[in-house]
Structures are given as C-alpha cells and as structure tokens.
Amino acid sequence: MNSFLDFTNNKISLNKENFYTLIIGLTPSQGARSPKLWNKVYKKKKSSCRMYPADVSLKKLGKLINYLKSDKKFLGGSVTAPYKIEIMKYLDKIDLNAKNIGSVNTIVKKGNKIKGFNTDYFGAFETLKKISSKKNILIIGAGGASKAVILASTNKFKKSNFYFFNRKKKKINFIKKTNIYKKARILGKLDDVNLLKNIDLFINTTSVGFDSWIKVRKNIYNLKFFSP
Numbered sequence: 001m002n003s004f005l006d007f008t009n010n011k012i013s014l015n016k017e018n019f020y021t022l023i024i025g026l027t028p029s030q031g032a033r034s035p036k037l038w039n040k041v042y043k044k045k046k047s048s049c050r051m052y053p054a055d056v057s058l059k060k061l062g063k064l065i066n067y068l069k070s071d072k073k074f075l076g077g078s079v080t081a082p083y084k085i086e087i088m089k090y091l092d093k094i095d096l097n098a099k100n101i102g103s104v105n106t107i108v109k110k111g112n113k114i115k116g117f118n119t120d121y122f123g124a125f126e127t128l129k130k131i132s133s134k135k136n137i138l139i140i141g142a143g144g145a146s147k148a149v150i151l152a153s154t155n156k157f158k159k160s161n162f163y164f165f166n167r168k169k170k171k172i173n174f175i176k177k178t179n180i181y182k183k184a185r186i187l188g189k190l191d192d193v194n195l196l197k198n199i200d201l202f203i204n205t206t207s208v209g210f211d212s213w214i215k216v217r218k219n220i221y222n223l224k225f226f227s228p
C-alpha cells in the first residue's frame with residue numbers, strides 16, 4: 001500500500017492522528033513561507049492541523065493528488081510553481097473564476113473530491129469593492145496574477161469601458177473569453193496608451209514597482225523606482 005512519502009521528494013514527518021494541509025510544488029521546502037504562516041494560525045486557533053511543503057516531480061503529481069483524495073486526514077492546501085496549470089487536470093472540480101483565469105493556487109477537499117480555486121481573484125475583488133464605479137479603466141500587464149485582477153475588475157465594473165495593454169499582445173487575448181469583451185479595447189502599441197484621455201482608474205499588474213532588479217543590456221535597474 002502506498003504512503004504519502006512515496007510521492008514526494010522531501011521527507012515529511014506526518015502525525016497520523018492529525019489533519020494536515022500541503023503546499024504543493026517542485027521545491028516549496030526550499031523557501032515557501034506558507035507553512036510558517038499557516039502553522040502560526042493553526043497554533044493560535046489551538047488546532048492540531050499542520051501545513052507541510054511537498055516537493056513533487058511532474059511525473060508523480062497526478063499520483064499524489066489521487067492519493068490525497070483517499071486520505072481522510074488531508075484537508076487541502078496551496079499550489080505553487082510550476083504546477084498551477086498542470087494540477088487542474090487532476091482535480092474533480094474547478095471554480096469558474098479559476099477556470100477562466102486558467103490556473104489554480106488553492107485546493108480544498110470535501111469527501112473524496114478535490115476542488116481548485118484561484119484566491120488571487122478573491123483578493124483582487126475584495127480590494128476593488130472599496131472603489132466606486134468608474135467609466136474608463138486602463139489595465140496594463142497580462143502575466144502572473146494579472147488575469148485574476150482583470151477578471152475581478154471586469155466582474156466588478158460591468159458597465160465600464162476597459163482598455164488593456166501588454167508588451168506581448170497575444171498574452172492578453174484571453175480577454176476575448178470574458179463577458180466584457182464587447183466593451184473592451186486591446187491596445188497594440190504604447191503610443192495608443194499615451195493617446196488615451198479621461199481614464200478614471202489605472203491598474204498596474206506588471207512587475208514595475210517591485211523591489212527587484214532587472215538587467216537591460218549593460219545596465220541594471222530596480223523596478224521599485226519606476227512606480228507610476
């Protein structure tokens with residue numbers, strides 16, 4: 001009979017009496033913060049549940065998910081790189097927003113079924129709830145969590161006019177699947193952005209503003225100094 005450790009590349013000491021959650025990825029044991037954060041919450045709530053990092057190879061990902069479906073002590077957890085898309089084909093259900101975004105970062109188990117969610121969407125929507133209606137909205141960027149922000153924005157401001165720009169236009173073509181596409185305009189050039197007038201809300205979903213360094217030719221820049 002298989003055990004949990006047959007499907008992971010790192011050693012985990014599970015207490016068979018306790019419920020547990022996981023963060024699943026290629027190497028989350030090498031620096032993922034989720035276990036520390038969640039275990040503090042569990043401790044504060046006086047719960048015996050614990051979160052563990054699960055380093056999983058691609059060829060064992062499906063086998064791990066199938067095993068977890070039958071493990072009564074497994075409750076759910078997080079999904080990190082590089083499996084946010086790959087894991088979707090092994091799940092029993094996928095939340096509609098996560099399906100439209102095209103990636104899952106959270107899984108929840110009920111019975112012997114596992115459902116996938118994208119919590120970036122919920123986070124973005126909660127933030128946007130604090131903002132009043134806007135007529136014209138510009139969103140730049142289309143990578144990482146950008147799709148979640150775009151979907152949350154189009155769901156929140158259903159009567160607004162949307163303008164989208166990304167360096168690689170193909171990445172933003174997924175907007176054609178949303179119900180706002182008829183009122184949206186995908187900009188092809190940066191010059192088109194500069195010509196826009198009367199923008200009521202500007203949302204930056206690019207890495208500009210991050211405290212991170214990039215190298216362009218022979219020069220090195222920190223993106224936080226380029227915040228709009």
